[in-house]
Amino acid sequence: MSKKSITALDFGTHKILAMMAEETAYQKISIVAAGMVEYDGFMDGQWNDESQVSDAIASAINAVEQKSHSHVKDVYVGVPGEYIRVYVIESSVALQGADPKVTPEDIEKLQRQATEMLDRPSGVIIHRSPAWFKIDGGNKTLEPVDQKGSSLEGMIGFVIAEQYFVNDISARLKAMGIGVKGFFSSSVGEAIQMIPFEERDKTAILVDVGYLSTEVMAVEGDALIWQNVLPYGGAHITRDLAIGLERSFTMCERIKRSFSFNMPRNAQIEVQDNEGKSETFPAEKVAMIIEARVDEILEMINDAIDKSGVRLSSWSNIYITGGGLMPMDKARVYAGTKLNRSVREAVTKTTNLRPPQIYASGSGLLELIYNTIEEQEQEESFLDKLKHLFRR
Numbered sequence: 484m485s486k487k488s489i490t491a492l493d494f495g496t497h498k499i500l501a502m503m504a505e506e507t508a509y510q511k512i513s514i515v516a517a518g519m520v521e522y523d524g525f526m527d528g529q530w531n532d533e534s535q536v537s538d539a540i541a542s543a544i545n546a547v548e549q550k551s552h553s554h555v556k557d558v559y560v561g562v563p564g565e566y567i568r569v570y571v572i573e574s575s576v577a578l579q580g581a582d583p584k585v586t587p588e589d590i591e592k593l594q595r596q597a598t599e600m601l602d603r604p605s606g607v608i609i610h611r612s613p614a615w616f617k618i619d620g621g622n623k624t625l626e627p628v629d630q631k632g633s634s635l636e637g638m639i640g641f642v643i644a645e646q647y648f649v650n651d652i653s654a655r656l657k658a659m660g661i662g663v664k665g666f667f668s669s670s671v672g673e674a675i676q677m678i679p680f681e682e683r684d685k686t687a688i689l690v691d692v693g694y695l696s697t698e699v700m701a702v703e704g705d706a707l708i709w710q711n712v713l714p715y716g717g718a719h720i721t722r723d724l725a726i727g728l729e730r731s732f733t734m735c736e737r738i739k740r741s742f743s744f745n746m747p748r749n750a751q752i753e754v755q756d757n758e759g760k761s762e763t764f765p766a767e768k769v770a771m772i773i774e775a776r777v778d779e780i781l782e783m784i785n786d787a788i789d790k791s792g793v794r795l796s797s798w799s800n801i802y803i804t805g806g807g808l809m810p811m812d813k814a815r816v817y818a819g820t821k822l823n824r825s826v827r828e829a830v831t832k833t834t835n836l837r838p839p840q841i842y843a844s845g846s847g848l849l850e851l852i853y854n855t856i857e858e859q860e861q862e863e864s865f866l867d868k869l870k871h872l873f874r875r
Contacts, residue, residue: 497694518546557662561669640706672851677829717807743812
């Protein structure tokens with residue numbers, strides 16, 4: 484039996500993805516329908532072609548409606564990394580009582596106090612979660628409840644959505660007769676889904692190489708603690724091929740997808756043009772062009788991490804996803820030779836949509852939405868039980 488059918492919008496730098504999903508008794512999240520529409524995306528906090536955006540949203544939602552044979556009345560919206568800012572606040576509270584120990588109320592008090600310390604940031608708080616807690620300055624934990632001590636410390640991560648994005652998307656959807664049920668951080672959803680808890684416990688890095696940009700994030704516990712957007716992605720690799728090989732952008736996308744980082748340099752890469760005619764290109768020349776741009780992107784990633792101020796342990800790993808780099812064969816292995824840490828491919832739970840790297844952000848967004856809904860329902864159920872108890 485299915486329940487809680489929802490639709491989410493995820494904004495990439497080259498595509499808008501609408502996904503309808505439902506929670507079932509057998510599989511937590513089952514994707515019912517997906518609609519993906521290409522558009523010119525955004526850079527530097529602005530739409531590259533503002534006139535395209537509403538039509539692209541409408542087309543993605545329409546595709547979902549046709550595939551699901553249902554009408555979309557409201558959606559949850561994922562805010563992309565370009566339109567968020569990340570803050571971390573450390574705070575502490577004294578534990579009360581004759582034999583003091585941490586209670587859920589203490590945790591909520593600490594998080595409220597951290598929120599007040601944000602000092603009225605411009606934008607909308609769309610995510611708040613702990614990176615860690617400590618009791619009396621001891622070891623970090625995410626499960627402090629019932630531990631004894633005199634003080635509770637914590638580091639809380641906040642994700643703030645730019646007001647411009649919230650207002651703009653709300654107005655566009657309202658004009659279509661579609662309501663917004665909430666705004667969520669696509670970055671947080673992607674990170675929490677793709678990085679195992681034990682890795683986040685040590686602090687881990689997630690890199691999403693997209694079409695026009697690359698997002699680099701540091702995650703600790705359940706919190707996004709740092710984020711940077713680099714202005715290069717997969718489209719820049721394709722553009723370099725188009726210039727170097729003097730072929731169309733579309734043809735060079737096919738060449739890029741056919742390339743392998745461990746391909747023998749004397750090999751030939753064969754692709755077909757729009758008319759089905761085959762053409763071959765020397766792997767050595769293709770490799771020279773691709774690797775030059777990929778090396779530059781990887782150097783920028785390393786530099787951003789080095790300057791982030793985030794303290795990584797010797798066990799911290801880098802996870803990479805995104806359609807700009809990872810669909811190329813052996814990309815993870817190649818990245819591992821250029822970056823200074825162990826590199827792993829971030830795996831999405833969306834198994835029925837291919838290639839999975841392209842759906843990574845949307846899949847994580849859906850899981851974050853469902854987890855938030857579940858937490859809210861549990862809180863409401865607890866409050867209802869308390870109200871019923873006091874009425875007796």
